[in-house]
Structure formats: structure tokens, C-alpha cells
Amino acid sequence: MTESFTVIGIPGIPDIEPGDELADLICEAAAPIGVEPGDILVVAQKVVSKAEGAIAALRDVSPSEEAIRVADATGHTPALVELILSQSNRIVRMDQGVLITETIHGFVCANAGIDASNVLGDGVVTLLPVDADVSASGIRRALEARFGSRIGVIVSDSFNRPWRMGSVNVAIGVSGFYPLGDYRGQSDDHGVPLKSTMVSIADEIASAAQLVMGEFGRVPVAIVRGLEMTVGARDDNENGNGQALLRDAERDLFR
Amino acid sequence: MTESFTVIGIPGIPDIEPGDELADLICEAAAPIGVEPGDILVVAQKVVSKAEGAIAALRDVSPSEEAIRVADATGHTPALVELILSQSNRIVRMDQGVLITETIHGFVCANAGIDASNVLGDGVVTLLPVDADVSASGIRRALEARFGSRIGVIVSDSFNRPWRMGSVNVAIGVSGFYPLGDYRGQSDDHGVPLKSTMVSIADEIASAAQLVMGEFGRVPVAIVRGLEMTVGARDDNENGNGQALLRDAERDLFR
Numbered sequence: 001m002t003e004s005f006t007v008i009g010i011p012g013i014p015d016i017e018p019g020d021e022l023a024d025l026i027c028e029a030a031a032p033i034g035v036e037p038g039d040i041l042v043v044a045q046k047v048v049s050k051a052e053g054a055i056a057a058l059r060d061v062s063p064s065e066e067a068i069r070v071a072d073a074t075g076h077t078p079a080l081v082e083l084i085l086s087q088s089n090r091i092v093r094m095d096q097g098v099l100i101t102e103t104i105h106g107f108v109c110a111n112a113g114i115d116a117s118n119v120l121g122d123g124v125v126t127l128l129p130v131d132a133d134v135s136a137s138g139i140r141r142a143l144e145a146r147f148g149s150r151i152g153v154i155v156s157d158s159f160n161r162p163w164r165m166g167s168v169n170v171a172i173g174v175s176g177f178y179p180l181g182d183y184r185g186q187s188d189d190h191g192v193p194l195k196s197t198m199v200s201i202a203d204e205i206a207s208a209a210q211l212v213m214g215e216f217g218r219v220p221v222a223i224v225r226g227l228e229m230t231v232g233a234r235d236d237n238e239n240g241n242g243q244a245l246l247r248d249a250e251r252d253l254f255r
Numbered sequence: 256m257t258e259s260f261t262v263i264g265i266p267g268i269p270d271i272e273p274g275d276e277l278a279d280l281i282c283e284a285a286a287p288i289g290v291e292p293g294d295i296l297v298v299a300q301k302v303v304s305k306a307e308g309a310i311a312a313l314r315d316v317s318p319s320e321e322a323i324r325v326a327d328a329t330g331h332t333p334a335l336v337e338l339i340l341s342q343s344n345r346i347v348r349m350d351q352g353v354l355i356t357e358t359i360h361g362f363v364c365a366n367a368g369i370d371a372s373n374v375l376g377d378g379v380v381t382l383l384p385v386d387a388d389v390s391a392s393g394i395r396r397a398l399e400a401r402f403g404s405r406i407g408v409i410v411s412d413s414f415n416r417p418w419r420m421g422s423v424n425v426a427i428g429v430s431g432f433y434p435l436g437d438y439r440g441q442s443d444d445h446g447v448p449l450k451s452t453m454v455s456i457a458d459e460i461a462s463a464a465q466l467v468m469g470e471f472g473r474v475p476v477a478i479v480r481g482l483e484m485t486v487g488a489r490d491d492n493e494n495g496n497g498q499a500l501l502r503d504a505e506r507d508l509f510r
Contacts, residue, residue, distance in 0.1 A: 003264050006259055006261045011258070107418075162417060162509035165455060165502050166434075167455065168462070169459065187372075199423075203462070207463060208466065211482060246420065247417070254509050
């Protein structure tokens with residue numbers, strides 16, 4: 001068990017625009033602090049989406065009939081709803097001005113993760129990255145090449161939750177380590193099976209990182225250093241990515 | 256915005272038994288590391304419940320008709336279900352071997368937070384503390400008196416979640432600071448309102464702490480040091496406790 005670890009915000013990432021080489025900009029910003037073996041780098045979805053061009057201008061959107069109907073029901077604009085639906089497999093809940101969908105990537109969250117704040121102004125919004133695991137993998141490989149350290153990378157976003165107030169940061173893309181601690185079959189000192197047999201380590205790391213990243217998005221990258229994690233897990237292992245954090249719909253009591 | 260912080264596991268807390276002075280034992284274990292102004296101390300629910308005697312022996316429980324019916328439906332034992340129902344306002348979901356209730360304290364979680372692992376063996380389980388905010392407040396006052404530092408305290412438990420795999424640690428009791436970062440009415444550099452206007456800082460701190468506490472419960476206390484938090488918020492302020500983290504049932508789309 002890790003005895004202590006440190007979370008360090010990485011300042012100096014400039015405003016990101018579509019086409020920017022985000023990994024290079026992170027390398028540059030992280031250089032003064034360095035990147036050490038076993039570090040977990042957490043990168044905010046927003047800068048990933050911007051760099052990858054996963055953005056849309058609301059004025060370019062033609063709302064469908066369905067979007068207009070859902071906009072009426074939720075109070076969102078028809079153009080935003082059209083974008084949300086285009087990024088969603090289905091609506092999970094729609095009430096009290098809230099629109100919760102299952103996204104095309106499999107996340108369940110408000111507004112399909114579309115975010116209008118801290119983007120480019122003038123009705124331009126970010127969509128979630130097309131494949132946040134691929135995004136994480138690309139950033140990981142670039143940083144490993146630059147710093148010569150095996151590391152893990154999380155692409156994170158802040159999601160609201162049922163039952164509890166406030167958002168928490170979660171991992172939507174993971175590369176380089178197993179995001180779940182799996183204690184199934186293990187017992188305590190008395191031989192009693194453990195209560196929580198799977199722990200979402202990646203989500204807990206993302207939440208820790210958020211405490212230095214902040215909601216204003218001005219510190220979009222943090223390094224989590226000192227966790228005794230096994231990094232270097234292969235991306236082609238199905239347990240080694242952010243999709244492993246998604247509960248199967250048929251095992252989910254809240255869809 | 257905090258630039259970096261450190262999470263330190265506190266070793267050396269002995270096995271806790273009912274009636275133990277938990278705050279004194281924490282003071283002793285924390286003494287080599289010290290407690291500094293602004294520290295947030297995270298304490299696992301299990302040791303709090305044990306010290307407070309919030310435990311029950313399954314063999315002493317007489318299941319009601321309803322408990323036997325719910326036990327049939329979930330595969331839990333009737334005695335455990337009886338305890339769960341006695342700690343619950345109502346059942347939220349019951350399917351696939353999972354029993355999710357709204358507890359008498361207002362939490363929505365599996366099995367009313369009752370935990371059979373790492374307790375005292377022989378069918379003895381922990382219940383959630385009667386009032387985890389009071390528990391947190393008591394520990395905070397004892398540590399502040401001993402170390403002369405204003406601090407915050409969280410009593411934490413690991414809860415599973417809809418949609419996502421694995422448990423994460425959350426704050427069930429809070430004392431000494433405001434558990435929610437409230438950015439309502441604030442805007443980004445472009446004047447666009449922020450997407451996540453409330454951030455559950457306390458839950459994110461609890462999750463960070465879990466990374467050194469571990470599921471085996473052998474490190475039941477962690478110190479989170481270096482967050483630029485305002486500590487010393489008064490317990491009698493309704494925004495300054497763990498109950499502030501509970502979403503009103505009528506504003507919740509998943510009950």
C-alpha cells in the first residue's frame with residue numbers, strides 16, 4: 001500500500017486551439033517538474049477535445065424535430081439538444097431542466113459531456129473526444145518518449161451524480177495502467193470477504209487531480225506522483241483502458 | 256488554486272473496539288507526522304462505527320416478514336436484510352442480488368452501508384455512525400486541542416455508483432470546512448457560465464485519501480496536506496457538514 005503521494009498542478013499550458021500538438025505542449029509545461037517512472041498524468045477533457053478538434057459551433061447546427069421537442073422539455077436550446085442527441089445512444093433521464101444521456105462512447109452523463117464554458121466563445125462547444133483511450137495512449141507515448149519514464153495517463157471530465165451534490169472528476173480515458181483495483185475473492189483478517197471488491201482507482205486519481213486543476217480550467221494537467229502503481233499495462237488489454245470503467249447496461253439498475 | 260498537495264497514510268492505528276477513544280488513538284498515531292493548520296484528516300467509517308459501538312451481531316436479529324421477502328429477492332440473509340431495513344427509510348432498487356436503500360441518515364447506497372468485512376468476525380457487522388457529522392466534529396475538536404491547528408475532518412465510506420464500475424470513497428461526515436466548492440454565477444474568460452457550478456471537494460478529498468487507505472482497512476486514517484482550504488467553518492452552519500452533500504430527493508432523478 002502506498003504510504004503517501006503528491007498531486008502537482010502543471011501550470012503554463014497555453015490556450016489550446018484545434019490542431020495544436022497537445023502532447024508537445026504538455027511536455028514543455030511539465031519539463032521543469034519532470035516526469036518520473038510511475039507518475040500518473042491527468043489531462044482535462046477540454047484541452048484534449050480542443051486539440052483534437054472535437055468542437056462544434058451551435059450556429060452551424062440544424063435542429064431536428066426531436067431536438068426541438070426535447071429542447072422544449074428541458075429548456076436547453078434546440079441547437080445544443082441536437083448536438084447532445086447526435087453524441088448519444090439514448091436519453092436516460094429528462095426532467096427539471098436536466099438531460100442525461102448515454103453517450104456514443106458509453107458514458108452516462110449530463111448533456112453528453114458537451115461543455116460551453118472555457119472553449120472558444122461565440123457559441124462554440126466541446127464534444128467529448130472521439131476515443132478518450134486513444135487520446136490517453138497518444139499522450140502517454142509522447143511523454144514516455146520525451147522523459148524516458150513509463151507512466152499512466154488519464155483523460156478526465158467532471159460529472160454530476162445521482163443522490164449527491166456537486167460534480168467529481170472521473171476518468172473517461174485511461175492508458176498505461178489498470179484503472180480498477182480488483183479484490184474479488186480476497187478476504188479480511190477474519191476470513192470475511194471484502195465489501196467493496198472493485199475500487200475505481202482511476203476515478204479516485206482523477207478526483208484527486210481535480211483538487212489542483214480547478215473548475216476554471218486554467219490548470220488542465222496534473223501529475224499524481226508516488227502511488228505504487230504498476231504502469232506499463234498494455235493498451236490492447238481490455239482491462240487496461242477507460243472503457244473498463246463502464247458498467248454493463250444489463251448489470252446497471254439505473255438506466 | 257492549490258498548486259500541489261500531499262496525501263499521507265497514518266499507520267499504527269490499532270484494531271478498534273467499542274468504547275475505544277478513537278480521537279486519542281488517532282492523536283497518538285498522527286504525532287510522528289504532526290497535524291498542521293489546514294490539514295484535512297480523513298477517517299474510515301469502519302473505525303468510527305466500531306469505536307462508537309455502531310455494530311450489530313446478525314445472530315441477535317429477528318427477521319420480519321418483509322425482511323424474509325426481501326432476502327428471498329436479493330439472496331442476502333434475512334438477518335442482514337432486517338438490519339439493512341432497520342437502517343433505511345426506503346428501498347431505492349432491489350435487483351440482481353443488489354439492495355440499494357436510502358438510509359435513515361439520507362445516504363443512498365448498497366445495504367444501508369452495513370459492512371461485514373474487517374469487523375469483529377463471527378457475524379458482527381458495522382452500521383453507519385448515527386451522525387457522521389457529529390463524529391467528524393468530535394475528532395476535529397480533539398485533534399485541534401492536541402495539536403493547536405485548525406483542521407478539517409471527513410468520515411468516509413466507499414460507495415458503489417450507477418453506470419461506472421468500482422467503488423469510490425465519499426464523505427459521509429464533514430467538520431471544519433465547506434464540502435462543496437460553489438461556483439454558481441461565475442463565468443469563464445469568455446463570459447460563459449461554468450458547466451459544473453458545484454464541485455464536491457469533500458468527496459474528491461475522500462477519494463484521494465482512499466488511494467493510501469486501501470480496501471483492507473489497515474490504514475484507516477489519512478492526512479491531506481497542502482490544499483488551500485479555508486478551515487474553521489462552524490459546524491452549526493448548514494453548509495459546513497456532510498448533510499450538505501446530499502441531493503434533495505425532489506431534485507433527484509434517480510430515486
